[in-house]
Amino acid sequence: MADLLERWRAAARGAGAKPGAGWTRAGERLLERWQEPHRQYHTVAHLTAVLDVVDTHAELADRPDLVRLAAWWHDAVYDPRATGDANEQDSAALAESVLSGLGVPVPTAAEVRRLVLLTAGHVVDPDDRDGALLCDADLAVLAAPPAAYDRYATAIRREYAHVPEPAFRAGRAAVLGGLLALPALFRLPPLAARWEEPARGNVRRELATLTAAVAPTGAG
Template sequence: MVDLLERWRAAARGAGARADAGSARAGEQLLDRWREPHRHYHTVAHLTAVLDVVDQHAGLADRADLVRLAAWWHDAVYDPRAAGDANEQDSAALAESVLTGLGVPTSTAAEVRRLVLLTAGHAVGPDDRDGALLCDADLAVLAAPPAVYDSYAAAIRREYAHVPEPAFRAGRAAVLSGLLALPALFRLPPLAEVWEEAARGNVRRELATLTAAVPPTGAG
């Protein structure tokens, strides 16, 4: 994790944070959050995947270090039992508070907060290149090969193991339907060109399985 922590420190410095022990400690505490045992998809692996997409396409952003910081914070608070966008709201508030405490300018910390909040609904304005890159990176898994996508969907189900199957199917179907209702899953043209069709195919496929009739218990 040394490399990952260095990526955190570099992004924090790029946003104006002090290069001191407090910044390193904040990164370690963030990683502890991403390692919480109730996470099965929203893990360090997901964080790394999002950061990798941001790094690969940093030239498409206006302030790539802020997008990187928003990636670090976007699931910092993750409670599958939370209602609505409570996780994103809490993650955004925590990001703004911690970053300000690390010396990041108030306006910059507020922008990271704004970016984190976008991941609640993935609705991005047409001129918001930073928001587009963050949301595209967050949703990149949707365009994965079918077997990888299916593993992602199974991991989401494990995170919601406390939810009965009928309720999970309904809730997950609503989330997927909301994604399909977006004008585009991916906003940045180089990413949309490669990912959009595959992602919509995966989402439709999962949605079909969720909305299929469930056989009665004990049916042969």
């Protein structure tokens, strides 16, 4: 966790803050959130994966350190029982409140809030390079090799263990259908060229398993 905390402090410095003890504690509290026991996919591993994509492709963003801060906050609040975009709304509000309290300039904190909100629907304006990098990083798992994608889908199901199977299938199918309805899953050309086709293949494959009709039983 020490490495992650240093990445947190580096992003804060890059965003114009002067990190001190308050910044370190804020990072520790964020990590506590990412380690909540009900999380199965939205964990420190997901946070790290998103940050790794942002770091690898930082040159594609206008203000990569703000994208990094948004990555830290984008699932800071994660309650599988929440409805709609409540988690993203609460995460964004928490980000703006905490960052402002730590001395981040008001426009910077507001921009981090805006970026976090984009992860609710992953709809990004064509000229929004920062939003594109954050959303592409958040959805990178969709382009994982099939076995890794299946582990991701299984982890999502565990997070929603409280939901009966028929309701989960319907809800998850709606989410996947919404993703497939996007003009593109990935916006930044270097990432889209590598990830769009395998991601759509994975999503279609999962969707097919969710919507498959149950075969009838009994003698014909």
